[in-house]
Amino acid sequence: MKLTSKGRYAVMALVDLARFNNINPVSLRDISLRQGISLDYLEQIFSKLKKNEIVKSIRGTQGGYVLNKNPNDIKLTNIFHAVDEKVKTVQCKKESKRGCNGKATKCITHNLWDELEIHINTFFENKSLNDLLNNNKETRV
Amino acid sequence: MKLTSKGRYAVMALVDLARFNNINPVSLRDISLRQGISLDYLEQIFSKLKKNEIVKSIRGTQGGYVLNKNPNDIKLTNIFHAVDEKVKTVQCKKESKRGCNGKATKCITHNLWDELEIHINTFFENKSLNDLLNNNKETRV
DNA sequence: CTAAACTTGACCATTTTAGTCAGGTATGTA
């Protein structure tokens, strides 16, 4: 069980973006340099963030990206959802007719995984981009 | 971010085992049939569970596996640890000298991933095999 | 009109996952 780097990068990039958000659009090139993330990969990620209306793009010279919402209203759960980072514990949910493992009933640990998903998602829903900004200010050396 | 099936199977198999534990050793063959998990794969998993002293094996005809501890003392965290299912959010911890992404400092979201790991691990530490047994009894159809 | 920056989609090497396969070894029972 691990987080993919797509999700990690998305959050890192958005925190970076949020820091400079008030002044100017931020170019992916800058984020790439500051955060050490490949430019091409960032483009894939921001394409998804834009589709999900988390950021807006401004084209042309001096263009870049800006947040499309208040940092307080951007929850981690929104970010992860945008880049297809989902908390998935059970496969069994797919086949709605049959239970898990092709049996007629739910697998004996089904409830557990449901609980776990809720537990993790709760964490993501309560954490906003703004929380991260503050947390980072406090603890930065 | 998802759970691997090795971890899921380990928990499923142990719940199955715990149900019949008081009477006789349970053969992997039976678990395989009841839970729809490949026998060969189960053997890999139980080899690890045994190394971690979660189960004991009894060889020969009528042999099988039994729990090595009270179901109350087997926490999910023990099971996952045994089968190498770990909650991993940050890569950055590996290179202790340098920070994340080869930079000198911690990445700006480092604290977040630490918090998340703790959040998830807490869940696993508080859940025992016994909890699962009871939970399953209540909700089974 | 040109350089900076966004946009899109195809492509790919590596790693992980989720097993299978092919051999064993130990032991209770007939």
Add this chain to the structure above:
DNA sequence: TACATACCTGACTAAAATGGTCAAGTTTAG
């Protein structure tokens, strides 16, 4: 003692996911 049952071990592998790169655009400020 034979043999069936069940554990034991390690090598192997197909398929999927990951973590990107590459190429070829389009848009717009200056």
